[in-house]
Amino acid sequence: MSTKEPSTNRQQQAIQTKKKLLKAGREVFLQSGFQKTTISQIIKTANTGYGTAYVYFKNKNDLFIELMEELMIKFYEIAEKPFEPTTRENAHEMIANQVNLFLSLAVKEREMMQIVKEAIGVSEEVNQEWKNIQERFIKRIAQDIHYAQSQNLAKQNLDPTLVARGWFYSNEMFMWELVDNESHHSMDEIIRHLTIIYTSGLYFQNQF
Amino acid sequence: MSTKEPSTNRQQQAIQTKKKLLKAGREVFLQSGFQKTTISQIIKTANTGYGTAYVYFKNKNDLFIELMEELMIKFYEIAEKPFEPTTRENAHEMIANQVNLFLSLAVKEREMMQIVKEAIGVSEEVNQEWKNIQERFIKRIAQDIHYAQSQNLAKQNLDPTLVARGWFYSNEMFMWELVDNESHHSMDEIIRHLTIIYTSGLYFQNQF
Amino acid sequence: MSTKEPSTNRQQQAIQTKKKLLKAGREVFLQSGFQKTTISQIIKTANTGYGTAYVYFKNKNDLFIELMEELMIKFYEIAEKPFEPTTRENAHEMIANQVNLFLSLAVKEREMMQIVKEAIGVSEEVNQEWKNIQERFIKRIAQDIHYAQSQNLAKQNLDPTLVARGWFYSNEMFMWELVDNESHHSMDEIIRHLTIIYTSGLYFQNQF
Amino acid sequence: MSTKEPSTNRQQQAIQTKKKLLKAGREVFLQSGFQKTTISQIIKTANTGYGTAYVYFKNKNDLFIELMEELMIKFYEIAEKPFEPTTRENAHEMIANQVNLFLSLAVKEREMMQIVKEAIGVSEEVNQEWKNIQERFIKRIAQDIHYAQSQNLAKQNLDPTLVARGWFYSNEMFMWELVDNESHHSMDEIIRHLTIIYTSGLYFQNQF
DNA sequence: CATGAATGAGGCTTCATTCAT
DNA sequence: TATGAATGAAGCCTCATTCAT
Numbered sequence: 035m036s037t038k039e040p041s042t043n044r045q046q047q048a049i050q051t052k053k054k055l056l057k058a059g060r061e062v063f064l065q066s067g068f069q070k071t072t073i074s075q076i077i078k079t080a081n082t083g084y085g086t087a088y089v090y091f092k093n094k095n096d097l098f099i100e101l102m103e104e105l106m107i108k109f110y111e112i113a114e115k116p117f118e119p120t121t122r123e124n125a126h127e128m129i130a131n132q133v134n135l136f137l138s139l140a141v142k143e144r145e146m147m148q149i150v151k152e153a154i155g156v157s158e159e160v161n162q163e164w165k166n167i168q169e170r171f172i173k174r175i176a177q178d179i180h181y182a183q184s185q186n187l188a189k190q191n192l193d194p195t196l197v198a199r200g201w202f203y204s205n206e207m208f209m210w211e212l213v214d215n216e217s218h219h220s221m222d223e224i225i226r227h228l229t230i231i232y233t234s235g236l237y238f239q240n241q242f
Numbered sequence: 243m244s245t246k247e248p249s250t251n252r253q254q255q256a257i258q259t260k261k262k263l264l265k266a267g268r269e270v271f272l273q274s275g276f277q278k279t280t281i282s283q284i285i286k287t288a289n290t291g292y293g294t295a296y297v298y299f300k301n302k303n304d305l306f307i308e309l310m311e312e313l314m315i316k317f318y319e320i321a322e323k324p325f326e327p328t329t330r331e332n333a334h335e336m337i338a339n340q341v342n343l344f345l346s347l348a349v350k351e352r353e354m355m356q357i358v359k360e361a362i363g364v365s366e367e368v369n370q371e372w373k374n375i376q377e378r379f380i381k382r383i384a385q386d387i388h389y390a391q392s393q394n395l396a397k398q399n400l401d402p403t404l405v406a407r408g409w410f411y412s413n414e415m416f417m418w419e420l421v422d423n424e425s426h427h428s429m430d431e432i433i434r435h436l437t438i439i440y441t442s443g444l445y446f447q448n449q450f
Numbered sequence: 451m452s453t454k455e456p457s458t459n460r461q462q463q464a465i466q467t468k469k470k471l472l473k474a475g476r477e478v479f480l481q482s483g484f485q486k487t488t489i490s491q492i493i494k495t496a497n498t499g500y501g502t503a504y505v506y507f508k509n510k511n512d513l514f515i516e517l518m519e520e521l522m523i524k525f526y527e528i529a530e531k532p533f534e535p536t537t538r539e540n541a542h543e544m545i546a547n548q549v550n551l552f553l554s555l556a557v558k559e560r561e562m563m564q565i566v567k568e569a570i571g572v573s574e575e576v577n578q579e580w581k582n583i584q585e586r587f588i589k590r591i592a593q594d595i596h597y598a599q600s601q602n603l604a605k606q607n608l609d610p611t612l613v614a615r616g617w618f619y620s621n622e623m624f625m626w627e628l629v630d631n632e633s634h635h636s637m638d639e640i641i642r643h644l645t646i647i648y649t650s651g652l653y654f655q656n657q658f
Numbered sequence: 659m660s661t662k663e664p665s666t667n668r669q670q671q672a673i674q675t676k677k678k679l680l681k682a683g684r685e686v687f688l689q690s691g692f693q694k695t696t697i698s699q700i701i702k703t704a705n706t707g708y709g710t711a712y713v714y715f716k717n718k719n720d721l722f723i724e725l726m727e728e729l730m731i732k733f734y735e736i737a738e739k740p741f742e743p744t745t746r747e748n749a750h751e752m753i754a755n756q757v758n759l760f761l762s763l764a765v766k767e768r769e770m771m772q773i774v775k776e777a778i779g780v781s782e783e784v785n786q787e788w789k790n791i792q793e794r795f796i797k798r799i800a801q802d803i804h805y806a807q808s809q810n811l812a813k814q815n816l817d818p819t820l821v822a823r824g825w826f827y828s829n830e831m832f833m834w835e836l837v838d839n840e841s842h843h844s845m846d847e848i849i850r851h852l853t854i855i856y857t858s859g860l861y862f863q864n865q866f
Numbered sequence: 867c868a869t870g871a872a873t874g875a876g877g878c879t880t881c882a883t884t885c886a887t
Numbered sequence: 888t889a890t891g892a893a894t895g896a897a898g899c900c901t902c903a904t905t906c907a908t
Binding site (some may be wrong): 152197230233 | 364401434
Binding site (some may be wrong): 668671672675705706707708709713 | 869870871872873874875
């Protein structure tokens with residue numbers, strides 16, 4: 035027994051140190067942005083020895099990705115929401131709801147998302163990580179479209195993946211706009227437009 | 243007096259030097275990417291004196307933006323194409339055509355566009371420049387939508403700017419995909435799906 | 451009392467740990483070379499605690515020398531071979547044989563010898579260790595020369611130590627060449643030439 | 659005219675700076691040895707800006723090799739000495755003379771040669787450089803042997819390259835001994851023994 | 867207008883070693 | 888004996904930019 039418990043104590047210590055570094059990292063990233071942040075700053079903020087950071091993280095990217103992943107879990111939760119509409123209206127409503135959750139989360143985490151956006155452009159690793167997230171969303175959306183097609187709710191001559199991609203891209207870009215605080219439109223208006231175009235298109239249907 | 247003929251010669255000289263630098267810049271950017279390119283490299287490639295580059299460009303961004311602008315003119319030409327459809331079908335066709343031009347240009351200039359993409363993420367100035375281009379496209383698309391609405395071809399309870407934005411964003415993202423060579427879909431298929439969703443939506447219209 | 455049986459167990463344990471470290475050391479040294487190998491790597495490979503290595507070895511050199519000594523025992527065995535030739539031809543043959551053993555052993559242990567060579571250049575301690583080995587060889591060869599002189603087989607106006615030195619040095623250098631895989635000559639040819647020059651010289655004797 | 663001469667002035671300046679760095683380099687290397695010397699030390703000693711050293715040298719090795727090459731020129735001069743003996747005695751004498759020059763130079767440059775020796779063991783580049791020097795000597799000696807064979811002064815069933823190699827190696831090792839101040843023999847004695855063994859061998863010729 | 871030698875701030879990273887348990 | 892988290896000194900190197908000519 036005494037051979038195992040002491041290690042737990044040590045491990046606890048180690049976990050604390052790592053947490054301290056992550057917390058410091060978040061703080062510095064939020065304050066200085068991704069590019070300008072240096073490992074030194076994080077270390078100083080964390081009040082850790084210089085080498086210590088390198089025990090836990092290979093470099094700045096590595097630390098940031100860990101930080102980012104915490105956040106992305108929340109996005110994944112939204113992506114995985116079930117989607118089984120029974121009518122066209124029902125679908126419309128569910129979709130609007132999903133978009134709402136997605137955009138709201140981004141806005142709520144605005145500060146961190148701004149850093150994420152910067153990091154995507156600068157670091158190939160972070161970019162990769164973001165692509166994974168995109169793909170996860172797109173895949174899930176494609177499934178939903180497939181379901182709607184099988185229920186004869188959606189047009190069947192369209193490739194679910196391609197539609198999912200275009201749809202997600204619009205959402206993502208509006209999301210970045212909101213995160214940047216640069217949108218001149220209200221979130222509700224954005225959602226309304228996105229959803230209408232997506233479900234019903236811009237033009238009037240041909241009158242038979 | 244002495245400012246007339248000799249200065250013309252000098253100006254000629256100056257223009258030549260600048261061109262030499264821009265050409266070298268393009269070369270190095272294409273080879274090394276945006277981040278890894280250094281002013282020193284460009285200077286060496288241009289076979290110019292170290293200080294000389296600073297006569298013409300404030301820094302790397304500055305030089306790059308000049309390079310980028312040459313390319314963007316071509317995009318503007320596409321954006322400015324007239325759009326005055328008379329029927330729903332006509333509109334559909336014209337839109338598809340526009341998308342085609344847009345994506346084709348990007349693919350044709352793929353190499354430079356890849357660098358542009360990288361630069362957008364890294365340099366705030368380049369990012370700003372790209373935003374200008376986006377806005378120009380969006381503004382023009384909004385005009386077109388407005389026209390379609392006035393012709394009673396398009397739904398009128400939608401804000402042209404907002405629709406234009408969403409529409410452009412989808413197009414842009416597929417464009418980057420194609421530029422990255424990472425799309426698993428043919429350009430024709432992409433265009434077809436984009437246009438259908440945009441004009442007619444994904445779901446069947448309510449019957450009755 | 452309690453120092454008897456339990457301590458034996460402990461000692462057993464200790465010996466095991468040390469062996470584990472030495473084995474890991476050999477592995478890492480062979481893979482990464484001397485300079486690039488770090489104590490940390492060895493520790494990780496040995497699956498031992500960080501501090502543990504310091505219980506047994508002062509540092510990298512220390513560990514390496516222990517490893518090296520195992521190998522050097524084999525060289526000593528060759529050096530100690532008896533040498534009591536009765537004729538010039540007999541001597542020639544015995545010498546050739548000795549050289550053969552020496553070079554063959556080095557080639558057989560090539561991988562480790564490469565590391566040894568690197569370590570000699572980098573670490574003063576290892577260098578010292580190698581000098582001991584040289585001296586042991588030279589001393590033994592000097593004895594042999596002395597014996598040959600006493601038997602009136604060898605020239606007597608030559609200092610055995612000096613001759614031994616020059617002789618050993620040639621051998622050693624060819625040995626390193628073979629170890630480096632950089633010799634363009636066969637081992638047999640090398641042995642033949644070494645031995646002939648050593649015993650009979652390069653030039654024809656004076657025809658009196 | 660005024661377009662060309664100013665550059666000469668600048669170039670002069672640059673050459674001075676480089677010399678300053680080389681001089682500082684020599685100083686620091688002699689004082690601290692190869693491994694312990696850092697670029698920073700050299701820069702401080704040279705009273706130059708930090709980046710300046712990197713304008714002229716890629717790194718420590720690079721600077722050292724330049725320093726080393728100055729010295730090696732002197733060795734090359736010895737290696738290239740003509741060798742066209744007419745008799746066995748003549749050859750013996752010329753060889754002894756050559757050895758004398760070689761060892762004397764090394765002893766005269768003892769301090770620098772000690773650093774060179776250290777550097778050979780530590781830096782692959784320096785090691786390579788030294789190998790070049792060895793090969794140059796060996797090649798030249800092989801030529802000389804070939805000449806002696808053609809004059810029927812030397813045994814003809816021996817491969818000149820192989821003999822040259824063995825001969826040079828003995829010389830080199832004694833050289834390092836002298837440089838290390840670790841030889842217990844006088845240089846004259848060393849030369850005498852080396853030359854005798856090389857030309858006449860250790861053993862008496864067969865009496866027939 | 868053109869030059870190019872000189873600068874130095876400042877980031878990155880490694881690793882031997884300690885010491886409390 | 889054994890452990891392994893924590894340390895921090897120290898070296899490396901790049902590159903934008905200046906300024907005297």
